[in-house]
Amino acid sequence: MNRPVITVNxxxxxYGQTQALKNISLDIPEKxxxxxxxPSGCGKSTFLKTLNRMNDLVPGVRITGSVCYEGQDIFETNxxxxxKEVGMVFQKxxxxxxxxxxxxxxxxxxxxxTNRQELDEIVEKALRGAAIWDEVKDRLKKNALGLxxxxxxxxCIARALAVQPKVLLMDEPTSALDPIATxxxxxxxxxxxxxxxxxxxxxxxxxAVRISDQTAFFLLGDLVEYAETEKLFSQPGDKxxxxxxxxRFG
Amino acid sequence: xISNRRRxxxxxxxxxxxxxxxxxxxxxxxxxxxxxxxxxxxITWQLISTKPSYLSGNIGILPDILNTLYxxxxxxxxxxPLGVGAAVYLTEYASSKRxxxxxxxxxxxxxxxxSIIYGLVGMLMFSNNFGTCLLSGALTLVIMNLPTIMRxxxxxxxxxxxxxxxxxxxxGAGKWRVVRTVVLPGxxxxxxxxxxxxxxRILGESAALLxxxxxxxxxxxxxxxxxxxxxxxxxxxxxxxxxxxxFGVAFAIAAILMVLSLLINLAAVLVTKYFQRRNAV
Numbered sequence: 182m183n184r185p186v187i188t189v190n191x192x193x194x195x196y197g198q199t200q201a202l203k204n205i206s207l208d209i210p211e212k213x214x215x216x217x218x219x220p221s222g223c224g225k226s227t228f229l230k231t232l233n234r235m236n237d238l239v240p241g242v243r244i245t246g247s248v249c250y251e252g253q254d255i256f257e258t259n260x261x262x263x264x265k266e267v268g269m270v271f272q273k274x275x276x277x278x279x280x281x282x283x284x285x286x287x288x289x290x291x292x293x294x295t296n297r298q299e300l301d302e303i304v305e306k307a308l309r310g311a312a313i314w315d316e317v318k319d320r321l322k323k324n325a326l327g328l329x330x331x332x333x334x335x336x337c338i339a340r341a342l343a344v345q346p347k348v349l350l351m352d353e354p355t356s357a358l359d360p361i362a363t364x365x366x367x368x369x370x371x372x373x374x375x376x377x378x379x380x381x382x383x384x385x386x387x388x389a390v391r392i393s394d395q396t397a398f399f400l401l402g403d404l405v406e407y408a409e410t411e412k413l414f415s416q417p418g419d420k421x422x423x424x425x426x427x428x429r430f431g
Numbered sequence: 432x433i434s435n436r437r438r439x440x441x442x443x444x445x446x447x448x449x450x451x452x453x454x455x456x457x458x459x460x461x462x463x464x465x466x467x468x469x470x471x472x473x474i475t476w477q478l479i480s481t482k483p484s485y486l487s488g489n490i491g492i493l494p495d496i497l498n499t500l501y502x503x504x505x506x507x508x509x510x511x512p513l514g515v516g517a518a519v520y521l522t523e524y525a526s527s528k529r530x531x532x533x534x535x536x537x538x539x540x541x542x543x544x545x546s547i548i549y550g551l552v553g554m555l556m557f558s559n560n561f562g563t564c565l566l567s568g569a570l571t572l573v574i575m576n577l578p579t580i581m582r583x584x585x586x587x588x589x590x591x592x593x594x595x596x597x598x599x600x601x602x603g604a605g606k607w608r609v610v611r612t613v614v615l616p617g618x619x620x621x622x623x624x625x626x627x628x629x630x631x632r633i634l635g636e637s638a639a640l641l642x643x644x645x646x647x648x649x650x651x652x653x654x655x656x657x658x659x660x661x662x663x664x665x666x667x668x669x670x671x672x673x674x675x676x677x678f679g680v681a682f683a684i685a686a687i688l689m690v691l692s693l694l695i696n697l698a699a700v701l702v703t704k705y706f707q708r709r710n711a712v
Contacts, residue, residue: 233601238600261603261604261605262603264601264603265603268601271594271597271598271601275592275594275597277595277598277599277613278616287599287604287612288602291602291603291604291608337598340598
């Protein structure tokens with residue numbers, strides 16, 4: 182495994198009275214794809230959203246334990262800076278209701294880049310990075326909501342890339358897409374691995390097998406097993422993992 | 432088979448409904464037609480472009496038109512930032528659900544109060560300090576329209592998808608940047624609707640202004656306008672009809688107001704349609 186970018190130690194999380202994450206500890210290695218799997222409500226999305234503190238937006242959340250990004254406690258650092266480094270792609274494509282160009286430029290502008298030429302370069306690079314440049318280069322001024330689901334999601338990936346993050350969190354990024362759009366996103370994610378650390382939540386176990394290097398299996402807030410993907414799916418170390426991946430529940 | 436009694440009953444009910452519908456239509460048409468017929472012949476260039484003079488016996492409503500314009504602009508200039516600001520605070524920042532509930536309830540209650548009460552309060556609060564003038568009138572109208580602007584903006588803010596906010600936060604944007612760049616542009620339709628409704632209400636308001644802005648028909652300079660007393664069109668309508676017996680002028684004003692309010696309603700419909708179409712993309 183590569184050197185860890187994010188280290189999680191004894192993480193507990195409560196929504197009000199319900200405990201959604203129980204004593205989670207794991208390391209996320211650099212420039213690889215980590216898949217989080219498990220049945221609905223197991224805490225995988227909650228865990229993902231903890232990594233860039235998106236859970237801060239939910240009222241009544243309480244967190245104990247430590248999460249470090251590059252050795253720094255994320256709860257001590259500036260949250261906006263953290264989210265610049267640890268970007269996010271959501272389950273449903275959520276482009277802003279503005280032009281394609283302005284969607285991509287939103288992040289860089291947020292972080293103080295106003296030079297037109299510089300922005301042009303960033304936008305092109307981000308769109309190329311998300312393999313959508315050729316489709317949209319002639320209509321950068323058009324409203325992003327005019328794109329269909331697959332391209333919208335790649336636009337959202339480009340938007341996240343535009344702030345030059347180190348880590349990309351993806352929350353079931355293909356669950357709202359058709360199979361062809363899904364496979365394009367999967368190809369893209371595997372290409373991005375060479376430059377970014379990717380953590381992806383997925384409901385689709387074939388997807389986890391196809392693209393990820395290591396997989397974490399969550400159940401009812403517990404991290405049951407965390408291992409290299411090949412090993413986890415071929416020789417699961419825990420009976421519950423085996424039952425889940427062979428489709429006996431979930 | 433339907434019995435004859437039953438058939439008679441159905442006919443009566445149906446006839447009654449037709450009659451009610453017809454009466455409603457006829458009454459509305461009659462009212463509009465009557466005001467227009469009586470008013471339009473009295474609208475002359477002389478009337479709308481001069482000020483009244485007791486010496487020459489001239490009657491002109493130019494000052495009243497300008498006063499109306501003044502009051503509309505002054506009220507909106509104050510009420511917009513207040514109302515939109517309050518709405519943004521309540522939906523985006525306020526953490527206490529109870530406080531929000533209390534304020535929303537108060538706003539609902541405020542919008543149901545008869546306008547003459549606003550007039551009375553405005554007189555005590557503003558006219559006693561600034562004098563009877565357009566500024567006092569405008570400030571009174573600010574209080575009256577604050578709930579309209581606030582509630583419309585709030586309802587519209589609630590329709591801005593949470594996903595937009597998440598997307599922006601996820602890119603490292605701070606709260607204020609998210610509100611300014613993603614949330615506020617998404618609620619522009621609510622702000623506009625609130626504005627149009629408020630303008631309609633201001634145009635039609637007389638009771639609150641009788642107390643606070645006075646009846647003067649003088650043409651004041653641009654800068655003195657706000658600090659001088661002045662009648663808006665509706666107040667002038669009252670004065671000409673009730674105190675001077677100039678019914679021709681009163682109907683002319685009424686016709687102008689009616690056309691204006693029709694236009695404003697039309698604008699509200701068009702704005703709503705435009706944004707529905709834009710959001711449907």
